[in-house]
Amino acid sequence: NAGVMQNPRHLVRRRGQEARLRCSPMKGHSHVYWYRQLPEEGLKFMVYLQKENIIDESGMPKERFSAEFPKEGPSILRIQQVVRGDSAAYFCASSPPVSPGYEQYFGPGTRLTVT
Amino acid sequence: TQLLEQSPQFLSIQEGENLTVYCNSSSVFSSLQWYRQEPGEGPVLLVTVVTGGEVKKLKRLTFQFGDARKDSSLHITAAQPGDTGLYLCAGAGGGSSNTGKLIFGQGTTLQVKP
Numbered sequence: 001n002a003g004v005m006q007n008p009r010h011l012v013r014r015r016g017q018e019a020r021l022r023c024s025p026m027k028g029h030s031h032v033y034w035y036r037q038l039p040e041e042g043l044k045f046m047v048y049l050q051k052e053n054i055i056d057e058s059g060m061p062k063e064r065f066s067a068e069f070p071k072e073g074p075s076i077l078r079i080q081q082v083v084r085g086d087s088a089a090y091f092c093a094s095s096p097p098v099s100p101g102y103e104q105y106f107g108p109g110t111r112l113t114v115t
Numbered sequence: 116t117q118l119l120e121q122s123p124q125f126l127s128i129q130e131g132e133n134l135t136v137y138c139n140s141s142s143v144f145s146s147l148q149w150y151r152q153e154p155g156e157g158p159v160l161l162v163t164v165v166t167g168g169e170v171k172k173l174k175r176l177t178f179q180f181g182d183a184r185k186d187s188s189l190h191i192t193a194a195q196p197g198d199t200g201l202y203l204c205a206g207a208g209g210g211s212s213n214t215g216k217l218i219f220g221q222g223t224t225l226q227v228k229p
Contacts, residue, residue: 004157006157031215033215033216033217035217035219041221042203042219042220042221042222043158043203043205043217043219044219045216045217045218048215048216056216058216059216091157091158093157093217095215102145102146102148102163102207102208102215102217103148103160103163104148104160104215104217105160106150106157106158106159106160107157108155108156108157109155109156109157111155
């Protein structure tokens with residue numbers, strides 16, 4: 001019974017390159033959330049998706065960041081033209097279709113380093 | 116802006132001692148989650164509290180949700196070195212938000228010395 005899976009676990013990109021982070025939710029879960037954890041800061045919400053729909057992107061930076069959760073395949077968080085300030089741990093969480101307490105289960109994260 | 120203030124930020128105690136971590140907000144939340152995070156890993160869900168005044172126990176850990184659903188506490192009895200880690204509280208459904216996104220506290224780093 002696999003949990004939330006994220007890959008890669010570590011990603012190094014040079015300034016200006018693109019970063020693609022993948023998230024496969026737990027089996028049976030149709031809601032995906034992305035969070036960012038900057039060094040010495042807490043977890044911050046970025047975006048909430050259901051299959052083929054963005055429900056809430058109020059935490060996403062206006063430029064360079066995008067997210068999708070296609071009908072088939074993992075959810076993707078895409079960062080274009082990365083800058084040093086994008087270096088952080090990015091976590092994906094998933095929850096089942098009916099989650100009375102909004103229980104979210106987190107993956108191990110992708111640690112992005114921009115050089 | 117919804118905020119969750121967590122205190123204390125750091126706690127270093129001896130094995131066998133008791134401790135309480137607090138999570139406070141001016142916003143009402145539909146539910147509140149407690150997570151534990153190890154270095155280099157994602158947060159692991161410990162408990163969810165939903166009803167005002169609710170108390171849940173998980174072995175030596177006791178979680179309480181305030182009557183007004185604005186605050187919560189985590190109490191650990193007879194702490195052990197294996198309890199060392201970062202403890203996070205997170206609220207869902209606060210304010211005008213009903214999308215389920217979590218608002219996290221800054222976390223409490225607990226160190227239990229043998």
